[in-house]
Amino acid sequence: MHRTRIRVIEDALDANNTIARANREDFDQAAVKVVNLMSAPGAGKTTLLERALPDLGGVRAGVLEGDVQGSYDADRIVSLHVPVTQINTDPGFGGECHLDANMVRSAIPALPLQEIDLLLIENVGNLVCPAEFRVGEDARVMVSAITEGEDKPLKYPLMFRTCELVLVNKIDLLEHLDFDLDLFLHNLDAVHPGVPRLLVSARTGEGVQEWSRWLTRLVMPVEAPV
Secondary structure, rough: OOOHHHHHHHHHHHHHHHHHHHHHHHHHHOOEEEEEEEEEEOHHHOOOOOHHHHOOOOOOOOEEEOOOOOOOHHHHHHOOOOOOOEEEEEOOOOOOOOHHHHHHHHHHOOOOOHHHHEEEEOOOOOOOOOOOOOOOOOOOEEEEEEOOOOOOOHHHHHHHHHOOOOEEEOOHHHHHOOHHHHHHHHHHHHOOOOOOOEEEEOOOOHHHHHHHHHHHHHHHHOOOOO
């Protein structure tokens, strides 16, 4: 019984990865770079997108919003005159707490891939499930707000271990919270040694320019001098 359960889980992940590779082929064919933005609910993903999107220079960006219900975040992004596509996991996908490759594939026909250079996928807010499911992205970015505590990398290691960048958000609140930033960074290095990290504040804009530059470099890498 136990082995059967493991086999089912492996089969589900294998099927997801097959679809993720198909998504990646479509994105590569359209020359679109894709970022999977993950976090707990309320960490500040949408606000960080609102801050970064106007500062991407010549990079044309689009957003794929994942939510269980509603379009509140998508409505906020639309006001920036950025193309937005909404995925709701309930009822169409059973109210899942994450986006998977098949959900993203269902949205590809609605994405203006020929008109953008960068697709930002704002995943459903959750600290467990999104890390398990590749969707065809080039990079994963994890947003962790200091209001969540220093222990989150240790309690949810896969979320931090599978990303290429960690945004430590809400640092404007440092002086008001009993939060040990050095301890958080130590815990981060314990699960993902040396992972790039940026200290940011979606509210004040601190560090957001560096976040925008990171996105821009993903699309237009700076060539090393000869």
